[in-house]
Amino acid sequence: MRVKIAGVAVAAALALAVSGCGSDDKKDDGAQGSEPGLVIWADDKRAPVLESFRSQFESELGVTIKVEAVSKDLQANFVTASQGDNAPDVVIGAHDWIGNLVQNGAIDPVQLTDAQKAGFNPDALKAVTYNGQVYGAPYAVENLALIRNTDLAPEAPSSIEDMVADAEKLKKDGKTEELLSLQVGDNGDAYHAYPLYASAGGYLFGQKDNGDYDPADLGVGKPESIEAFEKISELGKKGVLKTSIGSENSIPLFTEGKTAYLVSGPWAVGDIKKAGVNYDITPIPGFEGMGKATPFLGVQSFFVASKGKHKTVAQEFVANYVTGEPLATALYNADPRPPALTASFDKVKATDPDLAKFAEAGAGAPPLPAIPEMSAIWDPFGKAESAIVGGADVTETVEGAATTIGDAIKK
């Protein structure tokens, strides 16, 4: 009896198992036919844009395409997937990931013809060039600018001092509550602080002869950087920069009319238009008698994954398809960021005056360093900024940050 039960159980269990893998096999077979010829990963903002072009891609490339949205930590997820068996074929991300993606063997260089290279904004092409190789096809360029409420401040300021004087007057008249909205936050924000730092003479990394950033020449902690932070400290004391203004409230402060000046990028324009604020975009002003307040240039690019299963299709897509004007313009129409392709930029410039203004604000902007050493800068630099805006001693803070960064880089 017992043996019988056991026998029945084993038989039934095996039958179930077999039927289980039977259906598994079938699913595999079905999937073979419809297995995507190309898998694209993008963040949750860009994935829908690409998804809307999917059928067009498919008919023109002749393969099926799957667009997957990765809403969080796209870079880290991509690197992890590249180790395993699940790597996508194409990834869309910021050019400053390149250093890390290359050291992890996650992306391959993209071979562009000279004619294709000539079609790009040279700064964008420079940004995706790493160790002499082009690692991505750039499609959009973005940088910070000064956005001002033209009802409150009709004139573009010529310098920071000029802007602060106007802002103080507006505040005294009760028209605004804050002088400037430039996000700092409790732990600082190196990206938004950089234009001021650069204007006052500071730099992050020196550049080698070939234009690459040189991790051996760290600018933080040099006398220039301390002088630059002295200027930032003054702005903190005057209340122009505040740690209470962070990423969560900097754009709302401007759209609610609580401040006349905002330092932000193309991503802020949508909210501003929705709020109906009259605005103008101009270059971020520098300190009086000092350098230009150049922001960092960020370039959104298409990357070819090293470990993808359909690398040739990915190369075809990135090197020969993304680089064409129609797609670049279409991507712009779906998500208005300044196109990196000159032909496309010129085409949409006529209908969108903001584009040229952002481009002007980004003239001469250095690309965000893509070397892996840059990730050692963000956190300590931001914290130093926040402490200094809060009134901490400048020399001590900057030297402390320099030690932390230096230690992290040497290791």
Next chain:
Amino acid sequence: MDAVQTASRQRSKQGYAGSGLTGLVVRITLLGVVAALAVWAVLPLIGARSWIGVGVVAAATALLFWIYLSPNRRLPLKYLIPGTLLLIAFQIVPVLYTLSTSVTNFGDGHRGDKDEAIVSIETASITQVPGSPEYDLAIAADGEDALVFILSDPASGKYWAGNAEGLRDLAPTDVQKGLSGKITEAEGYTILTAAEAAERSQEITDLAVPVDGGGIRANGLSRAFQGTSARAYDEGCDCVRDAVTGQVWTADPGHGYFTDAAGESLPQGWQVSVGADNFTRVITDDKVRGPFLSVLWWNFAFAIISVLVTFVLGLLCAIALHKERLRFKALYRTLMVLPYAMPAFAMLLIWRDMFNQDFGLINTMFGLDVGWFSNPWTARFAVILVQLWLGFPYMFLVSTGALQSIPTETLEAAKIDGATGFQAFRRVTLPLLLVSLTPLLIMSFAFNFNNFNAIQLTTGGGPFEAGNSTVGGTDLLITYTYRLAFGGQGAEYGFAASVSVFIFLIVATVSAIGFRVTRNQEEVYR
């Protein structure tokens, strides 16, 4: 007595007989699921030729079948085995994996093995030969289904067929072009469609048609270029040599890098075992060891205070609502549990905004101008306050449950013996409560000791003193080490794992002591 025993035996027999059929069906179904899972797990393992993995799965499946198909003799095992398997899968394996990671340099730049690093270095050094033509490409197969590149140079109007052996001229008459200029037919070859080519992607990537000064490689499906790989691995010297500059990088098996004479390394490294290096770094590196103690005391304070204040408030609320004749009791209880029902992740961010110095609700409402997160003590107060709000509903729930399980007779007896309300609480209720709640308090301590979100999402570990951006006023060990391990040049999983081992030891020690104390307590009050 005998009658009772017989009856109970009968009942158990009946119960067994009654559950016979359903039991059997359930058993067969569950074992079927186990077998199906095993087959599902084994197939990829066989594919990867991981015979140890196959052995483990087979042994575990056989064990399960043996236990559940054998007679009731092994009854205790039947109850123990699911828990044990889950314990192994979700506790012991992760701990072992963390331990094994902690002796490696696994992290950004050291993820794959040496071969992958070499492939990556060689691929990254492929450049187009200057002045070489740009080819139009069609991917084709010859009579034996071997891959062939049909190439054309639009500038000179010449055509070739290329495979691993080399180039062969094609007469222009042998090639048909479509309207878009794409090659659609070539005499003697079958042009592959994009989908067909996509399936042979790896083959296409591997094919380089040898020509003078490099190889012609596909760049996508419609173009090809003549490229050379400047850097190549040389097994003889275990080094990578750059053919253009003559630079040599020698493998450093201790660190998993190719390093040149000047000590500069190529970015692509590989994973190696570094022995106890990560642990020695925790103990000897001043940057790590120095702040360790100062972080440790606050970490203990945070965990203990969080548990205590949430417990006291939760218990008080539970006692207040324990009154028999209170009206709207259910309503109060629901309101009380609300914070527990909201996602902590979002609540932490909202609390962070409420503590904003200029725009936060707290300062605005009370007319204050406190920079909550800019002074270590106010920041510590603020995070504990947030913990209190988030944590007391849980304590309220468990206290209510424990209170309801204390028999009223005990308290009545105490009253008859002349105890005041407070005395009865202090001497009778609280000790009885603690017997059942202490394990939960210890668990809560262990959870709060590693409560990453509570700090990272509110203060981010801050405020940071001037000149010290590595350790902040509210940093816990976990947030501090997170910054150390992931804040530098990319992630260092090996190092992070070694710090996790230390944290694990601390929490394990504290919990072990706590449970020992509880056991003694139980014996006292039994």
